[in-house]
Amino acid sequence: MLKFLKNLFLLLPLSLAAQAQAVQFIATNTYEVAKGETVADEQWVYAVDARVDGLVKDDLFLLSGNHMALGGEFERNVWGIGNGIDLTGSAKHNVRLMGKTIQVGGNVGGNVMVLGDTVKITPDAAIGGSMKLLGNNVILEGTTKGNVSITASRVVTVSGTIDGDLDIIAPEIILQRNTRIGGNLTYTAKKELVPAEGIVAGKLDRAIPHSPPAFSKARITSHAMWFFAALLVGIPFITLFPMTTAMATQTVRNSPWKCLWVGALCTLALPTFGIMSISSIIGVPLGALILGGWGFMV
Structure with missing residues (x-):
């Protein structure tokens, strides 16, 4: 397979x-x-x-x-x-x-x-x-x-x-x-x-917005679908880049807090910089590239 x-x-x-x-x-x-x-x-x-x-x-x-x-x-x-x-x-x-x-x-x-x-x-x-x-x-x-x-x-x-x-x-x-x-x-x-x-x-x-219960059927189904989607994306990556995947796993084990901070920074900062770039005249291409890369990673 x-x-x-x-x-x-x-x-x-x-x-x-x-x-x-x-x-x-x-x-x-x-x-x-x-x-x-x-x-x-x-x-x-x-x-x-x-x-x-x-x-x-x-x-x-x-x-x-x-x-x-x-x-x-x-x-x-x-x-x-x-x-x-x-x-x-x-x-x-x-x-x-x-x-x-x-x-x-x-x-x-x-x-x-x-x-x-x-x-x-x-x-x-x-x-x-x-x-x-x-x-x-x-x-x-x-x-x-x-x-x-x-x-x-x-x-x-x-x-x-x-x-x-x-x-x-x-x-x-x-x-x-x-x-x-x-x-x-x-x-x-x-x-x-x-x-x-x-x-x-x-x-x-x-309409009055409200969050569904933590263990509702809709929330569990949504998380299951996202997990399955992540699995479908991960299988080809692991197949094509086995060494990169192994090195990434080892890095997370050795420096978990460092990886957590870097991941949080990228998740929060990239969309902010992308929107700020698009708001300017000359930064539209850069902003589109940043938001596209952020969406791909997320």
């Missing part, structure tokens, strides 16, 4: 290399796809400034240190990380954006996931799927066909049309009178909401 896994993971880079032949990796100061131009292959792009007004037929991964303007037509998924992102074009599939200031004002046929300091879904936005929005301040306008989940550390303002359910977690929630929620509204906030008549078509529920 171990021999089979070793051969499998040795062949994995070859298969990835074969797939990478149709992928373009681009690093430039300014990335631009003008109106009328077409990008056929999947692209991974790092640029200081990025502007797309043309047609992109495959997946697009954009990492921009400054501003990113997405006004073109995207036939596949869009991934974007930048200081400021404006999506005014149309995407047929899913859109995932992360940055300091993010504004979505185009048409998206799939789902939308946004993580930023200030997140705004403009009145012109039309979302065919569901949305997950995370930020300090979130403004939701436009039209959403699916469900919407919002988590904010400050204020959430809603004045759009949501055909599905709306779930909000925020200290302060503002529902404008032109808000229309076709499903249920579930919220967690300091103050109780009293929506005007006609805003919520379904049920209104104020």
